[in-house]
Amino acid sequence: MATLLCAARVFDGHSFTEPKDVIIRDGTIESISSHTGQPHDNAVLIDADGQYLVPGFIDCHVHIRDQSQLAAHANHGVTTVLDMGSWPASLVDSFRGLPGMPDYLAAGPPAFPPGGHAAKSTMIPRSFVVGSEDDAVGFVRSRVMEKTDYVKIICEDDCDPSPIRKLASEAKLAGKTSIAHTVSTKTFQLALEADVDVITHAPLDDDLSEALVAAMKRSGKVSVPTLVMMQAVAQRPKKLRPADDVQHAVESVRRLHAAGVPILAGTDSNEGVPGGPAEVKHGESYAVELRLLESAGLTPLEVLQSATSWPAEHLGLRDRGSVVVGNRADLVLLAENPLTGIAALQKIASVWCHGVQVRNA
Structure with a gap:
């Protein structure tokens, strides 16, 4: 079953986007789209509530x-x-x-x-x-x-x-x-x-x-x-x-x-x-x-x-390291913006390893 991560600010490699909806399916990032607030059929909904999504x-x-x-x-x-x-x-x-x-x-x-x-x-x-x-x-x-x-x-x-x-x-x-x-x-x-x-x-x-x-x-x-x-x-x-x-x-x-x-x-x-x-x-x-x-x-x-x-x-790990469609769903959701202070990298709300949620604060 897919996971819909709703209203996450996605790190694009240099800054964070406005809230986006991210769909994870079969261990990969299937889509990243503008936040609509609409549910997705047959997907587990997780409300990111404007938190910060970075690569694992x-x-x-x-x-x-x-x-x-x-x-x-x-x-x-x-x-x-x-x-x-x-x-x-x-x-x-x-x-x-x-x-x-x-x-x-x-x-x-x-x-x-x-x-x-x-x-x-x-x-x-x-x-x-x-x-x-x-x-x-x-x-x-x-x-x-x-x-x-x-x-x-x-x-x-x-x-x-x-x-x-x-x-x-x-x-x-x-x-x-x-x-x-x-x-x-x-x-x-x-x-x-x-x-x-x-x-x-x-x-x-x-x-x-x-x-x-x-x-x-x-x-x-x-x-x-x-x-x-x-x-x-x-x-x-x-x-x-x-x-x-x-x-x-x-x-x-x-x-x-x-x-x-x-x-x-x-x-x-x-x-x-x-x-x-x-x-x-x-x-x-x-x-x-x-x-x-x-x-x-x-x-x-x-x-x-x-x-x-x-x-x-x-190191040749081309399927990870960035939050883009097609990459492995190795992801970390942070409660605070890490670009304003690296202490935020410890404020972990959730972690996904290849699409499997392993931590949910």
């Missing part, structure tokens, strides 16, 4: 271990999650296509450099350690066989750049986006020079230099800074590096944004994952990430875009 939020960096964590994201308006490191493949596949849950996209296991802290762990299968170009070819081939959506690459300060380059090039040949984990200026540069598509995390050890920022802009790469995780890591009693400070990450995002580099919202939420650098909670951390992005210079409009249309554009 996209969290570009999570680590999911069970379905309750997916539900926590949905409860906070996140309708798509990108898992940046989970295995085995059976676990990853168990989170796909769940009704009433965020759409789950995944990189599967990351590629780890040999000799790094993670690679020395007994928890990491040897097949995930990539120390040569041949290893890189085999690793990407395995991810293709598992039908993962992305290729995740761990960069560490002293790792050999040649396997990183090969991972990125093989991912491109396979039609997959490569995503690099970087937490220092050195690894950020390594990933950029290796032609990785997306750089996740922002460095804690120093501000990105003007030269690196300019190179990032020229290359057309995008950033998922995960400031909420960087803040949690920097606040640990034992720091990875004495100079680690979340303000380096915030300032780096400020410089990237000012240069025109796309900034995508992601939390690195990892609650329940053993051995993580710090714990970030699922769902509730998303609002913290958006506030940190605002502190780095994004306007309320840009914060909303970083959570919706920008990830859709730069």
